[in-house]
Amino acid sequence: MRRRALFALPLGLATPALAQGMPRLVVAGGGIAEIVCALGARGAIVGADSTSLFPNDLRQLPQIGYLRALSAEGVLSLQPGLLLLAHEAGPPPAIAQLRAAGVNIIRAPRIESPETLMQAVTVVAEALGREARGQALNAALTEDFAALAASLPRPATPPSALFLLAAGAGAPMASGRGTSAEAMLRLAGARSAIQSYEGYRAVTAEAALAASPDWVVAPSHTVDGSGGVASFLAQPQLSLLPAARAGRLVTFDSLYMLGFGPRTAHAARDLAAALHARPDLAALPERPWLRGAA
Amino acid sequence: MSEAALSVPRARAMGHGMALLLLAGAALCGLLVALGIGAIRIPPDGVLRELLAPLGLATSAPGPEGAIIWTLRVPRTLLAMLAGGVLGLAGAIMQGLFRNPLADPGLLGVSAGGALGAVFMIVVGLTLLPVPLRPYATAGAAFLGALLVTLLVMRVAQHEGRVMIASMLLAGIIFNALAGAATSALIFAADDMQLRDILFWTMGSVAGATPAVLGATLLAALPLIIAAPFLVRGLNALILGEREAQTLGIPIERLKWGAVLLVALAVGAAVAASGMIGFVGIVAPHLARLMRGADHRWVLPASALIGAALLPLADAAARVLVAPAELPIGLLTALLGGPFFLALLLRQRFALDGR
Numbered sequence: 001m002r003r004r005a006l007f008a009l010p011l012g013l014a015t016p017a018l019a020q021g022m023p024r025l026v027v028a029g030g031g032i033a034e035i036v037c038a039l040g041a042r043g044a045i046v047g048a049d050s051t052s053l054f055p056n057d058l059r060q061l062p063q064i065g066y067l068r069a070l071s072a073e074g075v076l077s078l079q080p081g082l083l084l085l086a087h088e089a090g091p092p093p094a095i096a097q098l099r100a101a102g103v104n105i106i107r108a109p110r111i112e113s114p115e116t117l118m119q120a121v122t123v124v125a126e127a128l129g130r131e132a133r134g135q136a137l138n139a140a141l142t143e144d145f146a147a148l149a150a151s152l153p154r155p156a157t158p159p160s161a162l163f164l165l166a167a168g169a170g171a172p173m174a175s176g177r178g179t180s181a182e183a184m185l186r187l188a189g190a191r192s193a194i195q196s197y198e199g200y201r202a203v204t205a206e207a208a209l210a211a212s213p214d215w216v217v218a219p220s221h222t223v224d225g226s227g228g229v230a231s232f233l234a235q236p237q238l239s240l241l242p243a244a245r246a247g248r249l250v251t252f253d254s255l256y257m258l259g260f261g262p263r264t265a266h267a268a269r270d271l272a273a274a275l276h277a278r279p280d281l282a283a284l285p286e287r288p289w290l291r292g293a294a
Numbered sequence: 295m296s297e298a299a300l301s302v303p304r305a306r307a308m309g310h311g312m313a314l315l316l317l318a319g320a321a322l323c324g325l326l327v328a329l330g331i332g333a334i335r336i337p338p339d340g341v342l343r344e345l346l347a348p349l350g351l352a353t354s355a356p357g358p359e360g361a362i363i364w365t366l367r368v369p370r371t372l373l374a375m376l377a378g379g380v381l382g383l384a385g386a387i388m389q390g391l392f393r394n395p396l397a398d399p400g401l402l403g404v405s406a407g408g409a410l411g412a413v414f415m416i417v418v419g420l421t422l423l424p425v426p427l428r429p430y431a432t433a434g435a436a437f438l439g440a441l442l443v444t445l446l447v448m449r450v451a452q453h454e455g456r457v458m459i460a461s462m463l464l465a466g467i468i469f470n471a472l473a474g475a476a477t478s479a480l481i482f483a484a485d486d487m488q489l490r491d492i493l494f495w496t497m498g499s500v501a502g503a504t505p506a507v508l509g510a511t512l513l514a515a516l517p518l519i520i521a522a523p524f525l526v527r528g529l530n531a532l533i534l535g536e537r538e539a540q541t542l543g544i545p546i547e548r549l550k551w552g553a554v555l556l557v558a559l560a561v562g563a564a565v566a567a568s569g570m571i572g573f574v575g576i577v578a579p580h581l582a583r584l585m586r587g588a589d590h591r592w593v594l595p596a597s598a599l600i601g602a603a604l605l606p607l608a609d610a611a612a613r614v615l616v617a618p619a620e621l622p623i624g625l626l627t628a629l630l631g632g633p634f635f636l637a638l639l640l641r642q643r644f645a646l647d648g649r
Contacts, residue, residue: 047618062618063616063618063619064618064619065618066490066494066619068490069620071333071501071613071620073332073362073613073618074613074618074619075618076333076358077332077333077334088487091491091502092429093429093502093504094501097365100365101361101362101365101366102361198485199485200485
C-alpha cells in the first residue's frame with residue numbers, strides 16, 4: 001500500500017506537467033475518451049460528452065452534453081485547442097459552427113471492429129502528437145486480440161445469444177445484424193440469435209422463442225432496472241425461453257462490452273468465458289487502461 | 295371567458311400604441327439579454343462593442359468574442375425572436391379564427407406534419423440525397439410536411455366553397471392522428487442513432503441557425519407579418535359570429551383560407567428551422583388578452599412581440615442552465631411557460647370568483 005502511495009505521488013504531480021505540452025482537449029465519444037486516456041493524455045482533457053464515462057473521473061469534467069447533440073458555444077467556452085470527435089458526433093451544424101470559429105477538429109473513423117479500433121488509435125495518437133504511444137497501444141491491442149483468438153473455444157456450432165438492449169416496458173429491444181452487440185458476440189466466438197433484421201428492434205415473445213437462443217445477454221443496468229435477474233427472466237416476453245428458464249443469462253457493464261475502445265479484447269474474452277461456459281478461459285494480459293490508468 | 299374580455303374596448307384603443315411600444319422594448323431587452331449571456335462570459339460592454347464594430351462605431355476586441363457574437367449568438371437569437379414572434383402571432387390568429395382560446399397552429403396539423411416530414415427525412419430520406427443537400431433536408435422536409443398536412447386539413451374542411459370551422463377542427467384532429475401514427479411507424483423502424491436525432495429534433499432548438507436558415511424562415515414568415523394588419527378587422531368582426539361578420543361585409547371564406555395558408559407557411563418554416571417549440575402559440579395571445587382585452591388591433595401585434603421577447607430568453611436559459619451542454623428549447627418553453635400560465639389562469643379565476 002505504502003509503495004503504491006509513494007508511486008502515486010510523483011504521478012499525481014506529473015499529470016498537470018504532462019498536460020502542459022498538450023492542447024486543451026475536448027472529447028466527444030466514450031471509446032475515443034478511453035483511447036486518449038490509454039495514450040496517457042487524460043490530464044489534457046478539459047471537457048467530455050455524456051458517453052465518456054470511463055475512467056470514472058472523466059465524469060467530474062465539464063459535460064458538453066450527448067455526443068449527437070453538442071452545442072457550439074458550450075464547447076467553445078472550454079477554449080479547446082483540439083476537439084476529438086467520435087465518428088457519430090454531431091449535429092453537423094454545431095460542428096460546422098465550431099469549425100468556422102477556428103476550432104481544431106479531428107474526427108476518428110467509425111469503430112466497429114479490431115481493425116477500425118486500431119485505425120482510430122492511430123488517428124488520435126497522431127492528433128495528440130503521440131505516435132510512439134499509439135504504436136505501443138496498437139501493438140498491445142494486436143497482442144490482446146491475437147491472444148483472444150488463440151484462446152477462443154471453437155465448438156462445431158457456436159453458442160447463440162439473444163442480446164437485449166432493453167426490456168421491461170413492452171416488447172424487448174433485441175439486437176439484430178450490424179450492431180456493436182453483434183460485433184461483440186462475434187468477437188467472443190458466439191453468434192447473434194437474430195439475423196433477420198438490422199439494428200435494434202422490438203421483438204415479440206414468439207420471435208424470441210423461434211430464435212431459440214442458448215443465452216440471453218443484457219446490460220447490467222437493464223437487468224437491475226427490472227428488479228434483478230429473477231424478475232428480469234420472469235418477464236412474460238422471456239419466461240418461455242429455455243435459456244431464461246435455465247437461468248442462462250449473461251449480464252455485464254454496457255460501456256465495457258459495447259464501448260469499443262481499448263478494453264474491447266478483454267470484454268470479448270469475458271463474454272466468451274461466459275457464453276462458452278469456460279470460466280477457466282485464459283485471461284488476457286493485465287493492461288493499465290483496464291483500470292483507467294495509462 | 296369574461297364578457298369584458300370579449301368586448302372590443304374602443305376606449306382603450308388610444309393606449310394600445312403605448313403598450314405596444316413597451317412590449318417592443320421588452321422584446322428588445324430579451325434580444326439584448328440573449329445576446330449577452332451564454333456559455334462564454336462576455337461583459338455587456340464587450341457585447342455592445344462587438345455589435346457596433348461592423349458599423350465602424352467601435353473596434354472589435356482581438357479575441358474570439360466577435361465571432362461568438364456574430365456567428366453563434368446573433369443568428370440563433372434572431373431566429374428565436376422570429377420563431378417566437380411567428381408562433382405568437384399565428385396562435386393569436388388561429389384563436390381568433392376558431393373563436394376558441396385553445397386553438398393554435400398545431401390544430402391544423404402544422405406541427406404534426408412538420409414532425410412527420412422531419413422524421414421521414416431522418417429515417418428514410420437522408421441516405422437517398424446527395425451529400426451537399428443533406429444539411430437542409432430535414433428542415434425542408436419538415437416545411438413540406440407542415441404545408442401538406444395543413445392543405446389536406448383545409449381541403450377536407452371545404453364544402454361547396456365554404457370552409458366549415460367545425461369540420462376544420464375535426465379534420466385537424468384526424469390528420470394530426472394520422473401524421474402522428476405515420477411518425478410512430480417511422481420511429482419504430484428507426485435505429486437507435488436515428489432515434490436520438492428524432493428525439494432531439496422534436497424537443498426543438500435554434501442552435502442550427504445560420505444566416506441562410508434565418509433568411510429562408512423570414513421569407514416564409516413575411517407574408518403573414520405583412521398580412522396581419524389586414525386580418526384585424528375580419529378577426530374582430532368574427533368575435534360576433536360568422537353570420538354577423540358576413541353582414542358587416544367581411545369576406546369570411548377569403549379570410550379563412552388566407553389566414554390559414556399564411557399561418558401554415560410561416561409556422562411551417564418556424565417548425566422547420568427550430569423543431570417543435572410548444573406553448574408560445576397558446577400562451578402569448580392569452581397573455582396579450584389578459585393585459586388589455588381581446589381587440590385584435592392589440593392582440594395580434596402584442597402576441598407577436600410577447601413571443602419575440604419570450605423565445606430569446608428561453609434560448610438564453612437553454613444555453614446557460616447546464617453549460618457547457620445545452621438544453622432543448624422546447625423543453626424550457628413548456629417547463630417555464632406552463633406554471634407561469636397556470637398561475638395567471640388561477641389568479642384570473644379567483645378574481646372572477648371574488649366578484
